[in-house]
Amino acid sequence: MEFKFNWEENKDKIEELKKVIEENKGKKGALMPVLHEAQRIFGYLPIEVQRMISEGLNIPLAEIYGVATFYSQFSLIPKGKYQIGVCLGTACYVKGAQAIIDKIKEELKLEVGGTTKDRKFSLQATRCIGACGLAPVMTINEDVYGRLKADEIPAILKKYME
Template identity: 50%
Template sequence: MNCENNYKKNMFSELDTFISELETKDGELISVLHKAQDMFGYLPVEVQEFIGEKMGIPISEIYGVITFYSFFTTTPKGEHPISVCMGTACYVNGSETILNELTRELGVKVGETTNDGKFSIDVLRCIGACGMAPIIKIGNKTYGRVEAEQVKHILKEYE
């Protein structure tokens, strides 16, 4: 546990340095939140409080920004975050069936992470590649024209 505490302490120190080196803190909240999420993987309350204290911003304002932008998350994501596009083209072409297959295969609901921390599932409104519908993303890799029967095979790539 001591190693974990030192690791967190170093990450907070690195985030403190990042904030301190900003020319101005005005208008930089989103940049700081991106940096923090890149470092911690998500934005837990303790990180939000730290940012608020260092930037002189109420935590309510920080939470408002985090919940407004879908990129930010307050819950840990899996090592391989899965996003299922539920935009019109994807939905019409079966993304709901793919989502159901993913949740069945992994045993988690949307917004949850598997017990082993390997996968998490979220939905997106549109990825912007409608010609490849339906689409899922795992990390930075995009899979197009996915069929429910392919889900098990796609997941095996990440074992």
């Protein structure tokens, strides 16, 4: 799934990022704070934003891309309004988490790590979230669903589609 960055729609955000870059220019270790702010402003780090940071901080684009792809808190694609996380920790996996992921993929026509075209849903496979007694566990934003069965997924997702 490819998302096209819209310069016109992001005009105000671009100006906000330019101020952040200017405030951090020349500071030692500026890249991480600027990337964090860019992620907060845009919700993700498209290549266009990475280029702006590269030019503004005089850091090679390859270095910025390397940092953005290394740390899991950064995303190169926009996240959906509803971020689905399915725990693949040992307890959840043993109790059927893969079937939960497969059902979500089928229902939303979405791959792990992806976002639906309408930007409503994102799907992530996560590691242990500390709710092993509720295995398998899925989160949708702040909502937690435990002791899931794959056939429950359509009804749960329907709550978020309206």
